[in-house]
Amino acid sequence: MKKIGFTYDLRDEYLAQGFSLEESGEFDSRETIDAIESALQANGYNVERIGGLRNLVVALAAGQRWDMVFNICEGVSGVGREAQVPCLLEGYGIPVVFSASETMVITMDKSLSKLIVQSHGIPTAPFAVISHLSDLARVRLRYPLFAKPLAEGTGKGIDSRSCVANAESLAIVCDSLLDRYRQPVLVEEYLSGRDLTVGILGTGVGARVIGVLEACEKEGAEAGGQSFYNKENCEEVLEYVLVEDHIAQKAAEVALRCWQVLNCRDGGRVDLRCDANGTPHFLEVNPLSGLHPHHSDLPILAAKTGMDHVTLIGEIMNEAVARQVYDWKNHDCRAGI
Numbered sequence: 001m002k003k004i005g006f007t008y009d010l011r012d013e014y015l016a017q018g019f020s021l022e023e024s025g026e027f028d029s030r031e032t033i034d035a036i037e038s039a040l041q042a043n044g045y046n047v048e049r050i051g052g053l054r055n056l057v058v059a060l061a062a063g064q065r066w067d068m069v070f071n072i073c074e075g076v077s078g079v080g081r082e083a084q085v086p087c088l089l090e091g092y093g094i095p096v097v098f099s100a101s102e103t104m105v106i107t108m109d110k111s112l113s114k115l116i117v118q119s120h121g122i123p124t125a126p127f128a129v130i131s132h133l134s135d136l137a138r139v140r141l142r143y144p145l146f147a148k149p150l151a152e153g154t155g156k157g158i159d160s161r162s163c164v165a166n167a168e169s170l171a172i173v174c175d176s177l178l179d180r181y182r183q184p185v186l187v188e189e190y191l192s193g194r195d196l197t198v199g200i201l202g203t204g205v206g207a208r209v210i211g212v213l214e215a216c217e218k219e220g221a222e223a224g225g226q227s228f229y230n231k232e233n234c235e236e237v238l239e240y241v242l243v244e245d246h247i248a249q250k251a252a253e254v255a256l257r258c259w260q261v262l263n264c265r266d267g268g269r270v271d272l273r274c275d276a277n278g279t280p281h282f283l284e285v286n287p288l289s290g291l292h293p294h295h296s297d298l299p300i301l302a303a304k305t306g307m308d309h310v311t312l313i314g315e316i317m318n319e320a321v322a323r324q325v326y327d328w329k330n331h332d333c334r335a336g337i
Contacts, residue, residue: 005066039313193274198255
């Protein structure tokens, strides 16, 4: 397996179309694309750049095919945006790196992923989904609460106003988010403890944790934790620390179980936050983690464990290739969890 297609959304292209910095926040820089291509080549793969969904459609219609596609397309809008490229490739029978289309939909809808992990006895903060302001009348949660868009990443929609202390503030924040993002708002009971992310490689029972990273705010950080501002300026306002204490060990166990029950594949992150007692709670899973060598959480975490970017990409590919061989032999495309 040597011919690898590479699908991605290039941030510069969307900025040129008039997208704002935040609207294009989940798309990748040229530096990221170049680094991933170089890492794939260093691992012995012949890489063909495809670009975004529309480019992929044109290429497939023209008869182009690949042994596998390394996909990091985020898509533009909707809960199914991360599922679009995997779904199209599945229809053509072309293997894709990272999670299947159904997992991409489930993990994009944060309320759905929370319901699933909750059903498996995994801690997650009590929550409500606000589709209209009238839904606020049914909220029975304990303040303070935390409000954010239901289906966004990279801290979009999170800022110093996200943590609210009363019903009046909640209504104001939800009204703003509903208007700005045109999607429901996820409202959760606020978790006041440590902010942890867990890096994972592999699929199903073969998945493994590579490390646990704690994000600590420095002077100049915006209140609100992993906000868009803090993520965009992480080198200046956040300090990332590899942690191995008993809470980190518990976080690793919780994250790995979440990864498995949500049928995530090959590599990514699970974000957790601790309550006041130090118990790690599931926030969300990132089946398409950022892969900038020095700016994204997963490569930062990997580097702190001694794994450089080329090795990380190689390990992800090893997992994807091994999974394809297993699936072919067993006629089973799921992890079996």
